[in-house]
Amino acid sequence: MMNLIKNRDFILFSIIIFGVILVGIANPYFVKPSSLSDVLTDTSILIILALSQMIVILIRAIDLSVASNLALSGMLISLLSTVYPELPVVFFIILSCLIGTFLGVLNGVSIAILKVPFIVTTLGTLSIYRGLIYFVSDGKQVYSHEFSESFLALIHYKFLSLSFLFWVAVFVFVVMYILLNHTRFGRNLYSLGGNPDAAKYIGINENKYVILAYSISGFFAGLCGYLWVARYSVASTQIAIGFELTVISACVVGGISVMGGVGTVVGCTLGALLIGLIRNALPAVDISQFWQLAISGAIILIAIIINTKTEQRKDKTIMVE
């Protein structure tokens, strides 16, 4: 029992359930299955991006360019789909992922090979990628009627009355879970983040891992580029602006240590769910915009305090009484 309480994933889970109940009391409409499933749909992109951001944070870095990457990939395929509406949607999805990966590799190469610090690199590409959207789109939007029908249809597909977006998030969760817990690559990420000096001694090639981590982050930003424009049926220069901060707070709330090497896929997902819940619930209970910001800020702080409390070193039993 003590272990259960100390387990931060469990605490986070309880907070989420507690939060849902609380909001449900204030606004019973919110806990209807259909609105809860809307919350999940709404949070799916956040979950995917938080999980891919987690890979980067694990190795003591951060990818600030994800939202711009998402927006640029999304804009490029939207523009293309208006020109070639007959192409299958799968083509656009793959293309979006490839564009995202390419942008991610650029980050990785700049950091690993050119040795530009990750903050500088991704802060730079945050603006560059965003700027490129103006460049390719001439500052114009792509409106819902300009997309082909097939481009938008997939996103409305439902399975077990849960949305396509949600199932993509589930799929990404499973893939990430296996990747980080059951592959050498994933485990080496933990060791590299935990102790970069020691990782050298066991032959982990840091540059390779940095580039791969940023490529993965880019790949999922690209994927979310499609998901985002399809979901909101609009591509503009403004989409997902500032979303990288939401993603990073989801990771931090989920217990991914910015010091590297610490964090679980489950924790990260719960962190994203909590942030998603807050974003959806606060408007539902009629809290003013200002208070919404303050409350989300407070919840993030509390989560971080819980993190440090549960991470303290425990004494090993020496004497049996």
Added chain:
Amino acid sequence: MVVCLFMKLELKKISKFFPGIKALQSVDFSLKQNSIHALLGENGAGKSTLVKILCGVYQPDEGSIHLDGQKEVIQDPTASLNLGISAIHQESVMFDELSVMENIFIGNHITKSNRLVDWTSMEKKTIELLGNLEADIKPEEKIKDLSIAQRHIVQISRSLVHDADIVIMDEPTASLSQKEIDELYVIIRNLKKQNKSIIFISHKLDEVLEICDEFTVLRDGELIKTDLISNTNKDQLVTYMAGREISQIFPKKHVKIEDEIFSVKNLYKKTQFKNINFNLRKKEILGFYGLVGSGRTEVMKTIFGINKFDEGEVNFKNKNLNITKPKDAIKNGIVYLSEERQNLGMTGLMSVKDNINMAIMDKNSQYLILDKLKDLQNASELQEKLNIKVSYWSQLAQSLSGGNQQKTVIAKWLSTKPEVLILDEPTKGIDVRSKSAVHEFMGELVDSGMSIIMISSELPEILGMCDRVVVMYKGLIKNILEVSNTSSEEIVKLASGE
């Protein structure tokens, strides 16, 4: 019969230079199959540098490496492992947040046929490896929850898991107590039986004479002598290493012990220790002996205020002390030299001089201005006394050899001239000559009125230096013995709970 034409490993004219430092100069080294080869030398002689070259961490600036007669270039640690070389490094290369099991297999996870990590087999193998070392460590424990010695055991297990032909052990027995060392010997001898070659680095010459077959001595990065162990003896080895004959054993200065100055009554900390009662008299050296993990360090850490105790009292000069943080202890003249020196004791990116003077900045300054001359005087005096090998004064502490880093931290705490000095494994990892220098220094300190508590896992050190010894076992004090009235057998027996 297979006749081995080649040496297992041969280094020819290997040199390695760091800015301003010749760490290795044209060193030849050959290792036979089925042999335990001691690599000896004073702190800073170049032993670890040689090991790192073999492990692909450093590239040699000159010379070549031959394995089974074939020239090899070891460009990185993976290449080294693939060539069948595995090593325990002197500094901890552990991952605090990962489990014991994963630390053992890191970089080399067992995978199933579908290329996923096979946690079950790794756990089984871990239990087996730790069982061989009779270590009470669970596979799923996190490294950060282990003691220094337990981490050491995990490192040893890691080097064994690779099933390498050449196993390099850079001071594997530092910070282990006799029982664990004996188990390690069994393992090393087993490795030899399996036709492997072992490079064994140690400053404990008795153990070198006991288990090694051959030796190579380095001094200031140069090869001095390589021969069979059976052709040498301890004094000769010391002479090779130091470059001149030195008397190794400084007999302990006789000092007249005065009245009680410090005492601990009924100290108790849940799951850690209980009924801790002892006193320390002025000018006394009180030893603490016990197996790894018997609670010695925990007791000292609570006395020093790093951890809190649940019950009991600490008295100093007949006054009850209320120590809640290390600063309180230091203010009262009680100083603790932690065994975790690299982490807690040193600032790697500061110069050696600044490290030594860090704790006495206040004393060496006047009107807030640091007295540079006094600073340098103090540092150079201690540097000379402890034989710290620095190439230049501004050398960063992190580029010192392992033993010289230790000595730097010792120098730092000794400069504070406290009334009660608690030393945790003070001579771990330092060479014979410096060890006797530290011992001599301890003698001078008690003579000048200081009282010392010394935790040590080395019996000869306890017997040679201490007036009384407290023997601990699983968080309890088994007995407190007058050293002049006891034997090593009695102490070892008590320490193992008999």
